[in-house]
Amino acid sequence: MQTHKLDVHEQPSDDAALADTAISRLRQVSMKLAMAKIDIAVFDAMQPLEDDWRALEVDNLQSLHQSYDWCSAWVNAFQRPLAILKGTYAGETAFILPVELVKSRGLAVAKFIAADHSNINTGLFSGNFAESGGSIDAEKFARQLQHALKGRADLLLLQNIPLEWRGRPTPLTGLPMVKNQNHAYQLPLLAVFEETLKQINAKSRRKKFRVQSRRFEAAGGVEYVVPETSEEQHRLLDIFFRLKSIRFASLGLPDVFADRETQAFLHGLIDRRDDAGQSFGLQMHALRLKGGNEDRIAAISGISRKADHVICQFGAIDEDLVPDTSPGEFLYWQIISGLHGKGIALFDFGLGDQTYKRSWAPVETAHYDVVLPVSPIGVAAGAAHRIVTRGKAYIKARPKLYKFAQGIRARIG
Incomplete structure (x- = not known):
C-alpha cells in the first residue's frame, strides 16, 4: 500500500x-x-x-x-x-x-x-x-x-x-x-460512495454508469443478485466456470479453473463463513438479465472478506450478451457501492495489471x-x-x- x-x-x-x-x-x-x-x-x-x-x-x-x-x-x-x-x-x-x-x-x-x-x-x-x-x-x-x-x-x-x-x-x-512481475490494485472505501468515487474521476464514472443503465433498460432490464442460499451460490460458481472456460478457449489460453481439484476448492470456500458475516471464504455476485434474456447471467464475480478487507477473487462475463453495456464494470459498481456502510475499508482487485483495475483502483501495491x-x-x-x-x-x-x-x-x- x-x-x-x-x-x-x-x-x-x-x-x-x-x-x-x-x-x-x-x-x-x-x-x-x-x-x-x-x-x-x-x-x-x-x-x-x-x-x-x-x-x-x-x-x-x-x-x-x-x-x-x-x-x-x-x-x-x-x-x-x-x-x-x-x-x-x-x-x-x-x-x-x-x-x-x-x-x-x-x-x-x-x-x-x-x-x-x-x-x-x-x-x-x-x-x-x-x-x-x-x-x-x-x-x-x-x-x-x-x-x-x-x-x-x-x-x-x-x-x-x-x-x-x-x-x-x-x-x-x-x-x-x-x-x-504482478502488482495488486486496491480501492480505499471512504465514508460514503460519492467520496470513494472522487478518488477515481467521479464525474466520468457516473456518466458511464448512466449510459450503461440506459442500455440495460433498452435490452429488457437487469437485476443485481447476491443469492442467500448455499445452493444458488454453488450454481453461480458453476456458471462462472463455464463462462471462464469459453473465454480462455477464445484466447487460446489454458483454463486455470478447469481441474477438478480447483473447482472443489472454490466450492469448499462458499460455505466457510463466520456467524456475523464479517468474514467469508467466497461469495458470488451476479447481474441477471430480464426481458428476452430472462435469467441469463451477463456478468459474475466472486469476492472474499476478512474484517474490513474485501478481495475480488475472479470475474467473468457472457460475451454474447449486451456487450455494449460493459457488464463487468457495471457489476463492480453494484458490488462496491453496496459494500459502503458495512465496515469495509478496502476493496482489493487482486493481482494482475488490467485496464479496468487501473480505472477503479488508485492504489498499486x-x-x-x-x-x-x-x-x-x-x-x-x-x-x-x-x-x-x-x-x-x-x-x-x-x-x-x-x-x-x-x-x-x-x-x-
Whole structure:
C-alpha cells in the first residue's frame, strides 16, 4: 500500500523522538536475541496447529489466504504433502508459515498453501514478531528455515508478499527476494460512495454508469443478485466456470479453473463463513438479465472478506450478451457501492495489471517472492525463478512487447 509521510510540522518533539529511538533499539536487541532462541518445527498436518493458527489469524493484517479455513479447503481438495513451519519463542507461537510441498521433475518446492489462487500472502505472525519489521536477524532466520526444511524441500518459494501491508512491514524483509512481475490494485472505501468515487474521476464514472443503465433498460432490464442460499451460490460458481472456460478457449489460453481439484476448492470456500458475516471464504455476485434474456447471467464475480478487507477473487462475463453495456464494470459498481456502510475499508482487485483495475483502483501495491534455496538443486531452481520473474516483469512493463508475447502464447496454446 502507499503510505504518507509526516509533514515537517508534524514531526515528533526531540524528547519523543529520543524515546522512540530508544524503544526501537530495545526492540531490535530483543528480537535479535529472540531469534537465537526461536525453535522452528515442521508439521505435516494442519489439525495440531488449529488453536494457535486461529489465534494468530484474528489479526486483521494477516492475509485471508493464510487463514485456517482457506488453507483447509485447499488441502482437502488437493491432498498435497504439507511442511507447515511453526516458530516458537518462550513457549508462545511466534509465527506459522502455512506451506505445502509441490513436487515436479525431481524438484520439491515449499510454497504457501493455495499459492496459485492467492492474491496476497503475509504469513501468520504474533503481534510482537509482526511489529519487529526489519529488526530480525535475517541471515540467522534464513538458516533456521533452511535447516527446518532440509530433506523435505529443495527451495522455499513464498510468493506475492507486499513488503509493507497497510502500514506494517513484513517480518520476512531481509530474506532473499525478487520483485514479482504482478502488482495488486486496491480501492480505499471512504465514508460514503460519492467520496470513494472522487478518488477515481467521479464525474466520468457516473456518466458511464448512466449510459450503461440506459442500455440495460433498452435490452429488457437487469437485476443485481447476491443469492442467500448455499445452493444458488454453488450454481453461480458453476456458471462462472463455464463462462471462464469459453473465454480462455477464445484466447487460446489454458483454463486455470478447469481441474477438478480447483473447482472443489472454490466450492469448499462458499460455505466457510463466520456467524456475523464479517468474514467469508467466497461469495458470488451476479447481474441477471430480464426481458428476452430472462435469467441469463451477463456478468459474475466472486469476492472474499476478512474484517474490513474485501478481495475480488475472479470475474467473468457472457460475451454474447449486451456487450455494449460493459457488464463487468457495471457489476463492480453494484458490488462496491453496496459494500459502503458495512465496515469495509478496502476493496482489493487482486493481482494482475488490467485496464479496468487501473480505472477503479488508485492504489498499486508491489509484491515480492521469497526465494530461499535449501539444497544444491534448489540453488539452480531459485536462480531460474529469478530470471523468469525478471523476464516477465520486463515484458509486462512494455505494452507492445507484452501484446506480442500474449499473441505467441495464444498461438501455441
